[in-house]
Amino acid sequence: MVMRFYNTLGRKLEEFKPIKDKEVGMYTCGPTVYYYPHIGNLRAYVFADTLKRALTYNGFKVKHVMNITDVGHLTSDADTGEDKMEAAKKRERKSAWEIAKFYENAFLEDLNHLNLIKPDVLPRATEHIREQIDLVKEIEKNGFAYQTEDGIYFDTSKIPDYGKLALLKIEDLKAGARIEMVEGKRNPTDFALWKFSPKNEKRDMEWEFDLEKDGEKIKIMGFPGWHIECSAMSMKYLGKTFDIHTGGVDHIPIHHTNEIAQSEAAKGVGPAHFWMHNEFLIMKDGKMSKSKGEIVTLQDLMKKGYDPMDYKYLLLASHYRKQLSFTFEALDNAKNTMQRLRNIVLEIKSEDTSKVNEEYKKKFLEAINDDLGTPEALAVMWEMLRDSNLTNEEKYSTLLDFDKVLGLRLKEIKEEKVEVPDEVMKLVNEREDARANKDWAKADELRGKIKEFGYQLNDTADGVKISKE
Ligand SMILES: [Zn+2]
Known part of the structure; x- marks a missing residue:
């Protein structure tokens, strides 16, 4: 091509x-x-x-x-x-x-x-x-x-x-x-x-x-x-x-x-x-400049709890020839999107990575070969992940293939082992009880309390999953 x-x-x-x-x-x-x-x-x-x-x-x-x-x-x-x-x-x-x-x-x-x-x-x-x-x-x-x-x-x-x-x-x-x-x-x-x-x-x-x-x-x-x-x-x-x-x-x-x-x-x-x-x-106030002494480094972002891939996603979501305004709000959006992507990867992760979908690969190639259109390439990636006609093996194989260009470390994503303190675990169990009793108001209230401790709950078919925010 x-x-x-x-x-x-x-x-x-x-x-x-x-x-x-x-x-x-x-x-x-x-x-x-x-x-x-x-x-x-x-x-x-x-x-x-x-x-x-x-x-x-x-x-x-x-x-x-x-x-x-x-x-x-x-x-x-x-x-x-x-x-x-x-x-x-x-x-x-x-x-x-x-x-x-x-x-x-x-x-x-x-x-x-x-x-x-x-x-x-x-x-x-x-x-x-x-x-x-x-x-x-x-x-x-x-x-x-x-x-x-x-x-x-x-x-x-x-x-x-x-x-x-x-x-x-x-x-x-x-x-x-x-x-x-x-x-x-x-x-x-x-x-x-x-x-x-x-x-x-x-x-x-x-x-x-x-x-x-x-x-x-x-x-x-x-x-x-x-x-x-x-x-x-x-x-x-x-x-x-x-x-x-x-x-x-x-x-x-x-x-x-x-x-x-x-x-x-x-x-x-x-x-x-x-x-x-x-x-x-x-x-906000123009080009970042070392001479003005107001710079943000990657280390600064990492200290604030961002993964370098969050920043990379933010960059890829914009075309390289367009000026990009950096705000922490935009970076938060990129971080949330990366978290969504990580969750999907955990869902579709497969042993077989040979089932690359050729139709989506062609679309992806068209995007990047047109003056490195990374925003369009990411759109193709999301379209592919949402396509209910594809099996998880196909999705995972195609995603890893795209990641050869995107470089978002998608292959390395693993289930994070979260250490949950006892007091949070107690709240999680209380919430499970409330849900079993269909007391949704109480369940929501407990979810809010758990969030205050910095933990997030995800109700899946296999039960509740706890992750750090
Ligand atoms: Zn030079």
Whole structure:
């Protein structure tokens, strides 16, 4: 079946055809490991993982690369401000290396909690300095770079259609006051390929770069720009051109635009055929931002008693290209829906998982292959579960098959063993007596009391089931 994706490059839906027959190379811009990811950041990784799962479900063999930015990401996209790692170092009184390691682990834990398949390669920027220096030199040699007091900059005026991904109008950018000009920069859109270390500061992370200055060969300490790392590492692991590049929409105007410019300058071709971007998760008062210090992490949600799958369901219920407003009310709805789904799984759980219903599978495929339509795919799932013509074996088999894409851990759902305190058990028994005597008012009252203890009752054919709320 044909898969179609919305390509930001060209702004249209396109049929997906990989460069190599059944193999897909996919690159995702990974985290800057200077702090915990917030739940808005995590949307990008859930999106990339679902995309990879959908490709695999369609029979493609996916090689997924995601970088770890552990150096070079400045607090401002205009090549000014502090390196985020160095800023974190001052905040936490640890070395930049310790910070990177700590938050990389926190990030990987989040991936695990969200049941995201670990990328095949997770390269760290600091372990690919050689590749980045080589690429900077290649770009320089091809005439697309110049030196300033502060670093080596990319001359964007050398790329005639610079900004095509973002549909940037260079004139607007030049006029825009929001672009801070670094001294020596020739054009407002030029960006740092390599930055020299500040003269009076010893950085934790810096490397030697040899260059020619005033006809003399010198060595100078410095560190890579943020954009060059993604170009160098995607080229190393996926080749100069690969199939899909993903990231959040915020990467379009600068980071991804500059990745394209670097590839074109060094290799004469753009890095990816498909550019796919997920929209933001927004809070009541706008985009969630670390700089404002008001962030919600996955750990925060878990501490409040949410399962990571509740959050994942909330994300999947909305299309990746739509902005999603996060509220705890919406998350509660997702949690209730997941609980309903878990209860159904317990009802239909079967030994035989080979009875996948082909009709529903086709509908499901149509949904996800149409630009990763996860809300429609979930609707197909619920339609299938409600279909009284299907046996439990068919339902369970089909559901597990769908979960290869949804990744909601449906196979792992087990009857929860609930420890019920004696006082609650006494109320449950009293309620059973009331029901036997058809005293419904009293039974309801007792149900209310039990609820106050945080327990929920479910009257089934096999008797009453007690669960924790
Ligand atoms: Zn990137």
